Amino acid sequence: MRDFFRNNVIARWGAAFLGPHFLTSVGALPRYLSDWGVYQRAAPQALSFRDSYPCLADRVLATPFDPHYFFQAAWLARRLCRTAPSLHVDIGSSVMMLNVLSAGIKTVFMDYRPLQVQLSNLIPLGGDIVRLPFRTGSIKSLSCLHVLEHVGLGRYGDPIDPAGSQRAAAELQRVLATGGRLFLSVPVGRERVCFNAHRVFEPSTVRGLFQGLELTSFSLVDDAGRFHEEISPEAVDLLDYGCGCFELVKTRE
Structure with missing residues (x-):
């Protein structure tokens, strides 16, 4: 399963919006796209959508734990x-x-x-x-x-x-x-x-x-x-x- 996510960009994007963090992920998408642009302009090499791995629900004020x-x-x-x-x-x-x-x-x-x-x-x-x-x-x-x-x-x-x-x-x-x-x-x-x-x-x-x-x-x-x-x-x-x-x-x- 880990190999599947690592090698499949559609699966990675799908996982970002499935589950209990759907609304959080939707709300974080504009920031993700903005950060992509900022990084892209500063980086010496172009980012590849194929390699993208959005983690949209991790930007929180305190470390989450069970x-x-x-x-x-x-x-x-x-x-x-x-x-x-x-x-x-x-x-x-x-x-x-x-x-x-x-x-x-x-x-x-x-x-x-x-x-x-x-x-x-x-x-x-x-x-x-x-x-x-x-x-x-x-x-x-x-x-x-x-x-x-x-x-x-x-x-x-x-x-x-x-x-x-x-x-x-x-x-x-x-x-x-x-x-x-x-x-x-x-x-x-x-x-x-x-x-x-x-x-x-x-x-x-x-x-x-x-x-x-x-x-x-x-x-x-x-x-x-x-x-x-x-x-x-x-x-x-x-x-x-x-x-x-x-x-x-x-x-x-």
Whole structure:
């Protein structure tokens, strides 16, 4: 797909006007044409329409980012700096986070869709979260960020299973060692299933999925994209679609 866009000017122009930024792109077109002219007059070589690649929605006042993924990555990185595990295992989280974490911590990354890369300190595996390929009680440091809510909805090619989140939670708890830590994030707010994108949980539901684990800290990204560290789970009561970050410790088998 990347090669297609790189080699096809019509596809590049079409992509500039498709999607949620259509009106922004239309409004930015006069400036694009003006900038083309300014550059053309100053450059020693002529610009080619064939090579043009309009990016019309990027001229913004502040750097855009997804608050859930930005803050959950920051949350996990800071927790791992504090706990300093010799080995960390992640199940299905953002690869753009894991590649950075693996620079300082040996990391096993398992995903339903295997990551096909070679990178020092990063060990990619293929596997299913409802049948984890790890021994019972074998993992001391484990993370699963913005994953549990998708299991069993078929979005990523996994089988349809209304109990998918429960099965996945049971597997995460099974492989975690006694005294081990699970770093978990899921959407929190009004409990519902948004088929086939994701589920949204109340914090009490998440606690019920991990009855053998003790909640040691809870942090939250609210509906406005603000991060609240070390906050009460009761703060979720007024939210629609926040991101709850749970640090859980296995206290018993």
